Amino acid sequence: MKLEDCKVVFAAVGLIGVLILASPTLGLVLHLPGGEKFSELWVLGPGHMAEDYPFNVRENGSYLVYVGVGNHMGSSTYYVVYVKFRNETEPLPNATTGAPSVLAPLYEYRVFLEDRGNSEVPLAFSFSNVSFSGNQSTVGSLTVNGVPFGVDKSVSWDAVNSGYYYELFMELWIYDPASDGFSFHNRFVSRWLNMTASVFMTGS
């Protein structure tokens, strides 16, 4: 090996050594970009599993699901989950444009999560002032976690799916510290509910 080649080897060893010795300090100053930032929203049945969701519902019956939120945004995050209720003619959020449903929220959860944290909250609901007339069903009041809300929604008989279908859905909103406001996070989950006049077994 020539002396010039040995010089190059020594220089390389020196450079690597300097980088290794400087790495603890560089680690404090340089912040590498993290992975993909996203949030999760899910709904589970009464046993915290994706099964046994309430489907056939009736007046004064008590039903339970769990709503979950997961944070992978790289820092602590402030979320609001809005619970909304609609009949089949009213709009859902638009996933393409990222616009939330125009319906007013009934119930809300405010959730603060650290990065990689998640939270599951119960959503117990029941219906009252339910009436059936001709081929129409009307729900007068929806109680969520003990708080009653006047909803006054009507649906017509769905001949194809044989039922009176309402939809309970949850939208995820996120707080942006830069604008000091909340925006729809383009995530929502929903459950179809078939309003019945008599007692049915629950199940999906």
Add this chain to the structure above:
Amino acid sequence: MKRVLRVSVSFLLVIALVGLFSHGVFVVCGADEASSSVGEADVAVRRAFNATLDAERAGANVSGLILRLNEAGGILAEAEMALGNGNSSEAFSKAVQCVGIAQSVKSEADVLKASALDGARTVFWTFLTFSVAGIVVFVVVLMLVWRWFKRGYVGKMLSMKPEVTTGEA
């Protein structure tokens, strides 16, 4: 007239005495007052969250603050729903409770941030000192090794006998 005045004064005195000796607090407020209180609570929670986020970015452990923010957020949600359902008194009392928690979280977050920044500064200077000292020692040692190696290499080259080879056709 005097009788009416006497009755009114007596009534006010009774109210004042009941207020003085009761342990509870009677809150009577209108929808506007409740609405503005809920708005204040909303702002207080946002400020508390922003302070918590700043503390987290400074390197503080904010798990405890997040728990208390969840408590404040739950109360704020209850206040907003009570306001929506026309229950102004409940909305007002929940909003006041929420502001109390949010302000305490913000104060604690500010203290944690200052403490985390101090700690981070100390850690940075300690690391920088050790890194610079380590690099200086490493470079000096490497240069000494290089000089020793170079001397040995040159000496070895000079001590070699020249060899002449003849090519045979």
